[in-house]
Amino acid sequence: MANQDFVALPQGIAASDLAVAIEKFKTILGPQSVLTDETQLVPYMKIMMSVEEDRHAPSAALIATEVEQIQKIVGVCNEHKVPIWPISTGKNLGYGSAAPGSRGQVVLDLGRMNRILEVDADLGTALVEPGVTYQQLHDYLRERSIPLWLSCPAPSAIAGPVGNTLDRGVGYTPYGEHFMFQCGMEVVLPNGELLRTGMGGIPNSNTWQVFKWGFGPYLDGLFTQSNYGIVTKMGLWLMPAPPAYKPFAIRYDDEQDITGIVETLRPLRIAQVIPNAMVIASAIWEAAAIVARADHYDGTGRTPDDVIRKILAEHQLGAWNVYAALYGTQEQIDVNWKIVTEVVKASGKGVIVTAEEAGDNPIFKYRAALMRGDMTLQEFGLYNWRGGGGSMWFAPVSQARGSETLKQMEMAKSILHKHNLDYVGEFIVGWRDMHHIIDVLFDRTDPDEMQAAHACFGELLDVFTKAGYGTYRVNTAFMDQVAEAYGPVKRAFNQTLKRALDPNGIIAPGKSGIWV
Amino acid sequence: MAMEIGRRPVMQGLVASGVSAASTRIADARASGKGDRPQPDAGRSIATILSGGPFDAPFLAGLRAAVPLHARVEPLDLDLQGSAAGLARLQAALAPGRHARLVGLVDDGGGAVIVEVARANGARMVWLGHHATSAGHDETRHRILTADAARGCGTLLGEHLQSCGGTFRLSEHHLGGKEGELAAIAASPAMPSISGWATALGVLLGTLGHRDETVRIRPLQPDAGPPPAVTRRPRRTFVSFAFEI
Numbered sequence: 001m002a003n004q005d006f007v008a009l010p011q012g013i014a015a016s017d018l019a020v021a022i023e024k025f026k027t028i029l030g031p032q033s034v035l036t037d038e039t040q041l042v043p044y045m046k047i048m049m050s051v052e053e054d055r056h057a058p059s060a061a062l063i064a065t066e067v068e069q070i071q072k073i074v075g076v077c078n079e080h081k082v083p084i085w086p087i088s089t090g091k092n093l094g095y096g097s098a099a100p101g102s103r104g105q106v107v108l109d110l111g112r113m114n115r116i117l118e119v120d121a122d123l124g125t126a127l128v129e130p131g132v133t134y135q136q137l138h139d140y141l142r143e144r145s146i147p148l149w150l151s152c153p154a155p156s157a158i159a160g161p162v163g164n165t166l167d168r169g170v171g172y173t174p175y176g177e178h179f180m181f182q183c184g185m186e187v188v189l190p191n192g193e194l195l196r197t198g199m200g201g202i203p204n205s206n207t208w209q210v211f212k213w214g215f216g217p218y219l220d221g222l223f224t225q226s227n228y229g230i231v232t233k234m235g236l237w238l239m240p241a242p243p244a245y246k247p248f249a250i251r252y253d254d255e256q257d258i259t260g261i262v263e264t265l266r267p268l269r270i271a272q273v274i275p276n277a278m279v280i281a282s283a284i285w286e287a288a289a290i291v292a293r294a295d296h297y298d299g300t301g302r303t304p305d306d307v308i309r310k311i312l313a314e315h316q317l318g319a320w321n322v323y324a325a326l327y328g329t330q331e332q333i334d335v336n337w338k339i340v341t342e343v344v345k346a347s348g349k350g351v352i353v354t355a356e357e358a359g360d361n362p363i364f365k366y367r368a369a370l371m372r373g374d375m376t377l378q379e380f381g382l383y384n385w386r387g388g389g390g391s392m393w394f395a396p397v398s399q400a401r402g403s404e405t406l407k408q409m410e411m412a413k414s415i416l417h418k419h420n421l422d423y424v425g426e427f428i429v430g431w432r433d434m435h436h437i438i439d440v441l442f443d444r445t446d447p448d449e450m451q452a453a454h455a456c457f458g459e460l461l462d463v464f465t466k467a468g469y470g471t472y473r474v475n476t477a478f479m480d481q482v483a484e485a486y487g488p489v490k491r492a493f494n495q496t497l498k499r500a501l502d503p504n505g506i507i508a509p510g511k512s513g514i515w516v
Numbered sequence: 517m518a519m520e521i522g523r524r525p526v527m528q529g530l531v532a533s534g535v536s537a538a539s540t541r542i543a544d545a546r547a548s549g550k551g552d553r554p555q556p557d558a559g560r561s562i563a564t565i566l567s568g569g570p571f572d573a574p575f576l577a578g579l580r581a582a583v584p585l586h587a588r589v590e591p592l593d594l595d596l597q598g599s600a601a602g603l604a605r606l607q608a609a610l611a612p613g614r615h616a617r618l619v620g621l622v623d624d625g626g627g628a629v630i631v632e633v634a635r636a637n638g639a640r641m642v643w644l645g646h647h648a649t650s651a652g653h654d655e656t657r658h659r660i661l662t663a664d665a666a667r668g669c670g671t672l673l674g675e676h677l678q679s680c681g682g683t684f685r686l687s688e689h690h691l692g693g694k695e696g697e698l699a700a701i702a703a704s705p706a707m708p709s710i711s712g713w714a715t716a717l718g719v720l721l722g723t724l725g726h727r728d729e730t731v732r733i734r735p736l737q738p739d740a741g742p743p744p745a746v747t748r749r750p751r752r753t754f755v756s757f758a759f760e761i
Contacts, residue, residue, distance in 0.1 A: 007691040038663035038691055039640035039760065045691065046631050046644060046661070053661055057691040091632055098635065111636050135603075157603055158632055292623075294751045375600055380625035387624045387753025389646045389659075443753065445648040445657035445685075 007038055008057040010083050010104035018059060021080040025062055028072045033063040044090070044107050047099050048391040049477045050442065050454035056099035056476070058085070061107040067232045071192045073108065074230070077506040078190070084108045085508050086230045088130035088163035091155050094393040094439065095167065096476035101510040108230070117233065118209070121146045124238045125183065125209035130162040130231060135375055137161065141238075148238035150373035151175040157375040162234045166224050167473060170428055170435060172370040174327060175239045176277025177430060184208040185220055186233035190502035195219075195229065209235035225473070226494075227508035228501045239373070242327040246337060247368035249353040250344060251318030255283070257349055258320055258409060259402035262427075262434070264347040265322065266400045269429050273336050276371055278324035281426040282409075283308050285439070286317045288385035288424065289363050289378055301420040322350070323367040385424065388443025390453055392477075394460050396469045398427070398434040408436050408469065415463060416440070419456035420449075435472060461485065476510070483513020562722070563609050564591045565620030565630065569754060571649075571714035575621045578718025594626070606630065610637040610761060618759040619721040621647075621714065627755025634759050642666045642724055645756035647713070656713050658686040666724050666758070667695060674698035676716050684713070721758050 006015055026034045035041060036059075045057045062084070064070050077084055086108040090098030100107055114131030119140065128137065134150055135157035141148055151171035153164050164171075165178040175181045184198040198214040199207040212220070223229050252261060261280055268274045284303065297307045312319065326333045326340070344350050358364035366378035383391060394412070398404045405427055413423040416438075425438040440460075442453035457478060461471065465485040474482045483491050494514045498505070505516030562583055566572040580589055592609055595602040609618060610633055618639070622630065624646075634641065643666045648657040656677070660670030670688030677684045678700045688695040 037640070039642055039665055040638075041691060042641040042644065042661060042663045043631065043635035043639070046635075046641075048628075052693070053689050054691060054693040089636065093628065093632070097632075157600070158629065158636070292752075294753075298751050375603075377603065377625075377629055380628055383624040383628050384753075388648055389624060389627075389753075389755065443648060443657075445646050445659045445753070447685075447687075 006036065006059050007041060008054075008059045008104040010059060010106070011102065013080070013082060013104070017080050018082060021076050021082045022060060024076045024080075025060070025073065028069050028076070029062060029064060033065075035061040035063070043098075044109075045099050047097055048094055048389060048444075049096065049475050050390060050392065050444075050450050050457065051477050053099075055103055056096075056101070057103050058100050058107045059104045061109050063109050063112055065113050067186070067188065067194065070108070070110075070188045070230055070232060071194065074188060074190055074192050074506060077106075078192075078504050081504055081506070082106055083506055083509045085511075086110060086130075088166070089133055089158065089160040090163070091159040092163065092167060093155060094391045094475065095473060099476070101476045101479070101508060105509070110230075110232075113232070116140050119144075119146060119148070119238075120209070121148065123210055124148055124240055125235060126161075126238055127184070127209055127233060127235045128161060129233060131160065132162065133158060133160045134373075138373075138375055147241040149173060149175075149241050150238060151178060151181070152370070152373055152375070154370065154379035155377070156370070157377060161236055162231060165234065165236065166231055168224050169473070170277055170430075171373065172277050172279065172323075172367075172428070173239055173373050174275040174277075175237065176428070178236075179221075179224060181237040182220065182234060183210065183212045183237060184233075184235035185223055185231050187223055187229035187231050189229045190504070190507050194232075197223075198235075209237075222497070225512045227511040227514055228497060230507065242329075244330045244333050245325060245327055245372055246333050247323070247325040247355055247364075247371050248340075249358065249364055249367070250322040250324075250350040251316075251353060252320040252322070252350050253318060254349075255319045255409075256406070258427075259406045260347055260349055261320055261322060262400060262402040262405050264343060264350075265324070265429070268340060268343060269400070270432070273339050274324045275327060276325050278322060278371075278429045279367070279426050280405075280429070281321045281323065282423060283312055283317065283319050284385065284422055284424045285382070285426050286321045286363060287311045287315060289366065289381045290315065292384045293386055293422075302417050303422050317363075318351075321363075323364075323371065325368070325371040382424065382439055382441065386422065386441040386443055388445045388449070390440075390442035390444045390450060392440045392453065392457055392475050393473070394438040394440055394457060395471045395473050396436050396438075396464050397472050398436045398469070400429060400432055400434050405434055405436070407467075408464075411463060411467065412436075412438055412460065415456060415459050419452045419459075421453060421456055479510060480513045561616045562589050563616055563618045564589055565594055565606075565609075565618065565622055565626070566591060567594075567622040567626045569621070569623060569752065571621060571711055571752075571754065574711035574714040575718040575756075578715035578720075579619065579722040580718075582719040582722030603629070603633070606633055607637070610634050610639050610759070612638055612761065614761045616761050617724075618761060619724075619757065621717065621754050621756045624753055624755055627757065630755075630757060634757075637761075639759040639761050641757065641759055643669065643721065643756065643758040645670070645717070645754075647717070647754045647756060649713075649752050655683045655685070657684065658713075660686065660688045662688060662690050662695070664690070665760075669720055669724065671696035671698060673713075673716060673720055677713055680712050680716075682712065717756055721756065724758050 045053050083105045085100035085105040087098050110130035113129045115129045118127040134152040151173040153169050165182050168179050187195045197219045199205045326336045366376040369376040428435040443449045644661040646659045674686035685699045687697045
C-alpha cells in the first residue's frame with residue numbers, strides 16, 4: 001500500500017511501518033476485514049463532541065471475530081508500535097461514540113464477535129462476547145421463553161452489555177448498576193496472553209459466572225474504563241422476571257422540589273422498597289422525548305423559563321418527573337405500593353401517575369419499558385431538542401441527599417445558561433449515590449455554539465472539581481482533564497499499571513487519561 | 517481513477533431542480549477516489565428515509581429528478597423511536613449485499629440511530645450532513661462530512677446556495693480536516709424559495725456515485741413545475757446521509 005493512501009497516521013508511526021502492519025493484519029483477518037477505505041472509516045469518526053472530526057479519524061479499522069485473531073493482532077501492534085482502539089458495539093454516544101481517542105489509532109471493532117455463549121436460566125447468568133447487543137440477548141431470551149430480564153441503558157437495542165458495563169454504564173432496573181452485576185471476564189492482555197478473571201482460571205470451573213471474587217486481588221475493575229486489556233468474554237447476571245411489575249411516575253411542579261424528592265425517596269431506595277435505579281428527570285429531558293425546542297421557541301440561546309413552563313403545561317409534564325417501579329409477587333407489590341403512596345402523600349408534594357392513568361403517554365411507556373429492560377429508542381428524541389448533532393454527557397456523582405442534588409443542579413444550570421445552553425439533566429438513583437446525568441446539547445452546524453459548548457464543558461468540570469465533585473464517565477475529548485481531577489497519585493498509579501502491562505502503549509492510548 | 521461525482525450531472529440536476537440561478541460558479545468536485553471500492557451502479561435501487569419533516573417533499577423531488585432512469589427510489593417508512601419494527605426495517609434495508617444506496621433527510625434522533633446501525637452493518641458512508649434552518653431571517657447552516665467519493669460536494673452545495681442568493685454558512689470536513697468553508701449573506705432578504713437547499717441536496721445525493729454518462733436528469737414533476745415550496749420558515753435541524761450497501 002502506498003504511504004499516501006492512509007487517511008490518517010498514528011502519532012509517531014511512519015506510514016511505511018503502518019503499511020507493513022496492515023499487511024500482517026490482512027493475513028490474520030483476511031483483506032475484507034481490514035478497512036482502510038475512507039467510505040468505510042467515516043462511520044467510525046462520526047462524533048458528537050465539541051471538537052473537529054479529524055482529531056478522531058482512524059487510520060484503519062479491523063473486524064475481528066475470534067480471540068486468537070486478537071491475540072495475534074496485539075502481537076503485530078507490539079512489533080510495530082501501532083495503537084489500537086477496541087470497541088464492542090461502539091455505541092458510546094455522547095462519550096466518544098466509536099471514534100478512537102486520538103487521530104490515527106486503529107479501531108479494533110469487535111461488533112461481529114457476537115456470540116451468546118451461555119445463558120443459565122436457573123442461575124440467571126449469561127456469558128457473552130463484546131458484539132452482542134441488548135436486542136440480540138433480549139430476542140434470545142424471548143425466543144426460548146427464558147424468564148429473565150435485562151437491564152439496559154437508554155440506547156438499549158443497538159448497544160451491548162459488554163461495552164456498557166466496561167464503561168460502567170447504568171440501566172434502570174434493580175440490576176441498573178451494571179458493573180455490580182458483572183461476573184467473570186476473559187481478557188486478551190497487551191502481551192497476547194489470555195486472562196480469565198474470578199473463577200475462570202480454574203480448568204473445568206463451573207462457577208465463573210456465579211462467584212465474582214476468585215482468589216487474591218479482584219481484577220475485573222482494572223479492565224473497566226481502562227486500557228489494560230481487551231475483554232473478549234464477559235459474564236453478567238440477569239434478573240428473574242418477577243410475577244408482577246408496577247411502574248409509576250411522580251410529577252412535581254417546582255424545580256426546588258428536588259430537595260424534598262430525594263429526601264422522601266432515598267429511604268425507600270436504600271431499604272429496597274423501591275428496588276430499581278429510579279430516575280428523576282428534569283423538565284427539558286422529559287419534554288425532549290416528544291417535542292423539539294423549535295416547536296415552541298424560535299429564538300437562540302437558552303430556552304426561556306416561560307417557554308419551558310408553557311411546554312410543561314401543554315404536555316402535562318412536571319418540573320421534575322420521578323420514574324420508579326415495584327417488582328415481585330402481587331402481594332409484595334401491594335405492600336410496597338401502600339408504603340410508597342403513604343410516604344409521598346405525607347410529603348405533601350407530588351402527584352403519582354400509574355400505568356393505567358398514563359395510558360398511551362409515550363414518555364411513560366418508554367420509561368416503563370426501560371425499567372423492565374425492554375428495547376426502546378424513544379430517548380434518541382433528546383437529540384431533536386436543540387438539534388445539530390452535538391451531545392456530551394456531563395456526569396458528576398452526587399450524594400443521594402436533597403441539599404446536594406439541589407446544589408449540583410443550580411451549579412450546572414448557572415454554567416450552562418452562562419454559555420446560552422439548556423440544563424437537560426436527570427438523576428439516576430444508585431444504591432447510595434445519584435448519577436447526575438446532564439446532556440450538554442448543542443448545534444454543531446453553528447461554530448460559535450460549538451465553541452461555547454466546549455468552553456461550557458470545560459468550565460463544568462473545573463467548577464465541579466473545585467467543589468469536590470467528580471464525574472463518573474466522560475467523553476474522549478476531556479478524559480485527561482477528568483483524570484487530573486482525581487489527583488496525581490491516582491493518575492501515576494494508573495500509569496504504573498499501564499507501563500507494567502502495556503509497555504508499548506498499544507491498547508487505547510489516552511483512555512481515561514491513562515498514557516504509557 | 518475517474519472521479520465518481522460528475523460536475524455535469526450535478527449541475528444539470530441543480531438546474532433541473534428549478535431552484536438554480538443562472539450562475540455557473542460551481543466548482544469541479546475533486547477526484548480523490550481509491551481503487552478498491554466497488555464501482556457505483558446506475559441500476560442499483562435507492563432506498564430513501566425521511567422523517568416527516570417540512571422539507572421532505574422538496575428533498576424527494578430533487579432526488580427523483582437526479583437518479584438514473586432505471587434506478588428505483590423506494591421510500592422507507594420508519595418510526596425508529598416508536599417501534600421495534602422500524603429498527604427491524606432499517607436493519608433489513610442495511611443488510612449487506614443488497615447492492616443499494618441508502619439516502620435520506622431525517623431528524624437528529626433518527627439520524628443518530630441510522631448512522632450507528634449502518635456502521636454495524638458495514639455500510640460505506642459517502643456523505644453525512646447536519647443542516648439547520650433558522651426562523652425569520654432565512655439563514656441555513658450546513659456541516660458536511662464526506663468521504664473521498666463525495667469530497668468537494670459539500671462545497672458544491674454551498675456554491676449552489678451562493679448562486680441562489682441565499683444566506684448560509686457551510687463547512688465541509690473529511691478525514692484529513694476541513695475541506696472548505698463558504699458563507700454568504702443574501703443581498704435580498706430571502707431566497708427565492710426556503711426549500712431550495714433541500715431540493716438541491718436531494719439532487720446532489722441522487723447524483724452521488726454516478727458518472728456523467730449514467731445520469732439522465734428528469735424534470736421534477738411530469739408537468740415540469742417548480743419544486744414544492746415550503747412557505748413556513750421553521751427553525752429546524754436535519755441530518756442527511758448517503759450510504760452504499
